Amino acid sequence: MDSVSQIALGAAVGVAVMGRRTPFGRAALWGAVLGTLPDLDALIDHGDAVRNMVLHRAQTHAPFYLVLVAPLIAALIAFVHDEARLFRRWWLAVTLVLVTHPLLDVMTIYGTQLGLPFTNHPYGVGSIFIIDPLYTLPPILGVIAALRLQDDRGLRWNLAGIALSCAYLAWGVLWQQQVRETAARQLRAEGVPVERILATPTPFNSLLWRIVAVTPDAYFEGFRSIFDGDAPIGFTRHERRPDLYEALKDHEPVARIAAFSHGFFAMQEREGKVLISDLRMGQAPYFFFTFAVARRDTDDTLHALPPEPQRWRPPTGEGVAWLGRRIFDPKLPAPGSR
Known part of the structure; x- marks a missing residue:
């Protein structure tokens, strides 16, 4: 997905996991930063244009590696903000923010190598376009509500934004299957x-x-x-x-x-x-x-x-x-x- 969507999802997940344990703005900011972190692999030059294309969304999008690096990032965040008591919570938040990035990417048609290092198969469901405002808007509004209200109502709005975006993904999968089956039936006929x-x-x-x-x-x-x-x-x-x-x-x-x-x-x-x-x-x-x-x-x-x-x-x-x-x-x- 596009960077705005990943930033919005990361911020929403950060707020949802951290809740009122840390300032909402802090959780949203770290979620936004980490939500787009895996896409920095686009800056790597693999030698030619085709390699750059097919090796994007590779190691930095593999949950195996993201889970390994998550506790190190969480420890750094906890140290910077003097929140050692919240290390485990930050660990959970960082893990979910990082892993939801490739899980969202895999819903697009562009290949995401989720199975590395065990397989380099590029997975792509293709049920959502890489930029879709109807997906991106709910988590943005949910995060804004959380930052403005700074209470449990804001957290509920944030969760609602995540839920709506997930429901939109499910809508896309259902319509994709229906359209594909209709097309296949016509072509067979x-x-x-x-x-x-x-x-x-x-x-x-x-x-x-x-x-x-x-x-x-x-x-x-x-x-x-x-x-x-x-x-x-x-x-x-x-x-x-x-x-x-x-x-x-x-x-x-x-x-x-x-x-x-x-x-x-x-x-x-x-x-x-x-x-x-x-x-x-x-x-x-x-x-x-x-x-x-x-x-x-x-x-x-x-x-x-x-x-x-x-x-x-x-x-x-x-x-x-x-x-x-x-x-x-x-x-x-x-x-x-x-």
């Missing part, structure tokens, strides 16, 4: 040989969902709103270029993206370069993670290259306007289908 399928919310909301279905040689992209009723999903077919993947599958950046995306990737040629895109984030023809990984030489052979990020972004105003209209209009075509 149409005879599409789907290998894997995902449903993930479009930016900033959980009302409109994007569906990606992968076949051996193509991917199908469609959108479904919770207001679409019985309207069929309008899927658009796009090439995946498996020939390019076969030629470059042993090139490390290509292999890393293929594994990290759980097979939700596509390749294409553009302006003499071979590109690979993670299909889970963005929408056709714009994807947040697209890399040039090879070029085609004059003798028609492919020459592998170090990965180079491609900075293509959709027109922001047009995209937001389309999202707003599509939520209520199942017949509105997706930008990539035009």
Whole structure:
């Protein structure tokens, strides 16, 4: 999730665990700081753009390591504030703040390596967009209420904020499953040989969902709103270029993206370069993670290259306007289908 959401969740958890044992502001401040601490791994340069992508949310997001470091941080906090008697409580608070960070991250589609050091599998539920104000607002309001009231009523408001945000996560999981099952049923009826399928919310909301279905040689992209009723999903077919993947599958950046995306990737040629895109984030023809990984030489052979990020972004105003209209209009075509 975005930093604001992690700060809000960390502050709310800090206040909830510490209660009135320490000043509310102190608990909120430490919770906010520690709530965003795991994301400092984004500052580490792993050598190239693809490694930086797939190794984000790794060791600093693994509960195993976070639990180990928690008592050291708690001891430091207790020492700084002369609260040795509260060490165990700070230990619990720090542990929960740190661990809830990756647990929230795993609800997004971006891979989080929760199982390190035992497995580097990137887990991602994909039931909430990385920035969603409806998730973030309740814990913010709960913390504000706690800081203003400074009593048990404030603590109850804070707990209510946490509960509402958790309920919103549950809402997302339920709708994700319904949208995915509806899409899979339609594609089966149409005879599409789907290998894997995902449903993930479009930016900033959980009302409109994007569906990606992968076949051996193509991917199908469609959108479904919770207001679409019985309207069929309008899927658009796009090439995946498996020939390019076969030629470059042993090139490390290509292999890393293929594994990290759980097979939700596509390749294409553009302006003499071979590109690979993670299909889970963005929408056709714009994807947040697209890399040039090879070029085609004059003798028609492919020459592998170090990965180079491609900075293509959709027109922001047009995209937001389309999202707003599509939520209520199942017949509105997706930008990539035009």
